[in-house]
Amino acid sequence: AQSVSQHNHHVILSEAASLELGCNYSYGGTVNLFWYVQYPGQHLQLLLKYFSGDPLVKGIKGFEAEFIKSKFSFNLRKPSVQWSDTAEYFCAVISYNTDKLIFGTGTRLQVFP
Amino acid sequence: DTGVSQDPRHKITKRGQNVTFRCDPISEHNRLYWYRQTLGQGPEFLTYFQNEAQLEKSRLLSDRFSAERPKGSFSTLEIQRTEQGDSAMYLCASSLITGEQYFGPGTRLTVT
Numbered sequence: 001a002q003s004v005s006q007h008n009h010h011v012i013l014s015e016a017a018s019l020e021l022g023c024n025y026s027y028g029g030t031v032n033l034f035w036y037v038q039y040p041g042q043h044l045q046l047l048l049k050y051f052s053g054d055p056l057v058k059g060i061k062g063f064e065a066e067f068i069k070s071k072f073s074f075n076l077r078k079p080s081v082q083w084s085d086t087a088e089y090f091c092a093v094i095s096y097n098t099d100k101l102i103f104g105t106g107t108r109l110q111v112f113p
Numbered sequence: 114d115t116g117v118s119q120d121p122r123h124k125i126t127k128r129g130q131n132v133t134f135r136c137d138p139i140s141e142h143n144r145l146y147w148y149r150q151t152l153g154q155g156p157e158f159l160t161y162f163q164n165e166a167q168l169e170k171s172r173l174l175s176d177r178f179s180a181e182r183p184k185g186s187f188s189t190l191e192i193q194r195t196e197q198g199d200s201a202m203y204l205c206a207s208s209l210i211t212g213e214q215y216f217g218p219g220t221r222l223t224v225t
Contacts, residue, residue, distance in 0.1 A: 004155075034213065044206075046214075090156075098169070099144070099169070100146070101146075101148075103157070
C-alpha cells in the first residue's frame, strides 16, 4: 500500500531561520505530489504541487519543494520563516492509478518571534 | 465565498444515533471527496464521486457509512449507529478531473 512519511512531527524555529521539512513516499510509479498547510483555526490549503517538469516547484508565501525521484522524496523548504508560518504542514501523494490523496501524519511548525 | 462549504461545523451526538453531514463543492468541480482526520493524523480517504457516480470507497468506510451525491452537486455522508470511534473531523474536498483538491472547513463529530 502507498504511504507517506513525514519525519519531523514537531519543529520549533525562531523567525528568520531556514526550514526544511522531510517527506518520503512509498509508491514507485508516476505520482503527483502536494504540500498542504493548515493554519490555526483554518482549513487545509494547498501550498504547492508537483505534477511534472521542473522538479523544483515554488508555491505561495515563499515556500518551495524539490522532487527527487531516486529518493522518493519531496521536501519542503523556506529560506527564512516568519511567525505567520506557524501551522501544520501535510505532505500528500496521488499515484497515477488512483485519485485519492494519501497524506502523511503532518508536521507541526512553531515559529517564535 | 465560492469555496467548499460543509454543514454543520460541529456535531455532538450520543452513541447509537445517526448523523448526516452535507458538503457543497466548488460549483464547477465534478469530483467530490470525503476524508476523515483524527487527532495527530493526516486526513484519510473515505470515498469519492465523479458527478453522481461513487467511484471508490475505502475499506475504512464500514457498512454504517453511506455517501451520496444524487444530482452531482452537493453530497451527504451519513453515519448510522454512531460509535465513539467515529469521533473525528470529516473533511470534504472538490476538484476538477485533473486538478488539485480544495478542502472545506470540515465537520467535527463528537460521539459521547
